Amino acid sequence: MSSASAPLSAKHPATDVLETVTLRRATAEDAVALALTGAATFLEAFTWMLPGADILAHTQKQHTVEVYAHYLAEPSSRVTVAVTGSAVGFPEEPGSVVGYVLLCTPELPSFEVQPTDVELKRIYLFSRFRFAPVLDRSGNPIPDLRPAQALMDAAVADARALGARRLLLGTHAGNSRAIAFYRRNGFREAGTRVFQVGSQQCCDLIFARSLVSF
Numbered sequence: 308m309s310s311a312s313a314p315l316s317a318k319h320p321a322t323d324v325l326e327t328v329t330l331r332r333a334t335a336e337d338a339v340a341l342a343l344t345g346a347a348t349f350l351e352a353f354t355w356m357l358p359g360a361d362i363l364a365h366t367q368k369q370h371t372v373e374v375y376a377h378y379l380a381e382p383s384s385r386v387t388v389a390v391t392g393s394a395v396g397f398p399e400e401p402g403s404v405v406g407y408v409l410l411c412t413p414e415l416p417s418f419e420v421q422p423t424d425v426e427l428k429r430i431y432l433f434s435r436f437r438f439a440p441v442l443d444r445s446g447n448p449i450p451d452l453r454p455a456q457a458l459m460d461a462a463v464a465d466a467r468a469l470g471a472r473r474l475l476l477g478t479h480a481g482n483s484r485a486i487a488f489y490r491r492n493g494f495r496e497a498g499t500r501v502f503q504v505g506s507q508q509c510c511d512l513i514f515a516r517s518l519v520s521f
């Protein structure tokens with residue numbers, strides 16, 4: 308049968324619908340999806356940078372269901388997920404997680420952390436969805452808003468709601484795209500840290516953004 312005559316799936320009637328994303332707060336039920344998407348987006352982002360065995364060992368350790376269940380249960384953490392396939396047409400489905408942002412109490416041992424700091428520990432989005440329209444709760448596209456920016460906006464709002472005065476994050480010095488994104492969002496370089504990925508010692512840059520004046 309040619310693809311032109313293939314019947315449209317009743318469940319997934321239009322592929323462009325599936326290319327949109329919506330944001331929602333993650334719940335304990337999302338731990339498995341977050342572990343899988345966390346591992347997959349991490350591998351997509353960094354396989355070019357590190358030896359295969361090191362990145363696999365790191366992924367197996369850092370992107371487990373237990374790790375995400377821990378953050379989801381922690382009152383000082385917030386996880387927002389970008390999901391596709393949930394809002395329009397299939398309101399009963401929770402959607403598939405294609406990106407997420409994770410806030411937590413700072414885990415930056417070598418950095419002078421203030422009691423009112425929150426760490427943006429992870430922000431990851433599958434590259435396929437970087438330009439996907441972001442839908443509001445009514446299913447309407449939000450003009451001029453891209454998924455990564457929507458995740459960052461949610462993180463900033465959540466950090467403020469947690470009472471944070473400053474948002475911190477660490478990123479690999481070679482992660483130029485993420486660094487440009489952070490700079491555009493008001494983050495400035497504030498220090499460095501040594502970060503272990505398997506047998507490799509990586510030097511991360513630490514960025515900070517005031518939540519008071521910006």
Ligand SMILES: CC(C)(COP(=O)(O)OP(=O)(O)OC[C@H]1O[C@@H](n2cnc3c(N)ncnc32)[C@H](O)[C@@H]1OP(=O)(O)O)[C@@H](O)C(=O)NCCC(=O)NCCS
Binds near residue numbers: 432
């Ligand atoms: C980090 C991330 C969420 C940002 O989302 P995004 O949709 O890529 O962000 P944007 O496209 O809005 O911004 C990226 C910026 O980098 C620029 N850029 C793109 N490719 C680049 C490259 N190879 N080198 C330098 N800058 C680059 C873009 O022009 C843009 O800059 P601008 O705002 O000045 O135009 C997303 O890239 C991602 O998930 N990356 C993989 C995971 C990751 O690295 N997470 C962070 C770990 S600390």
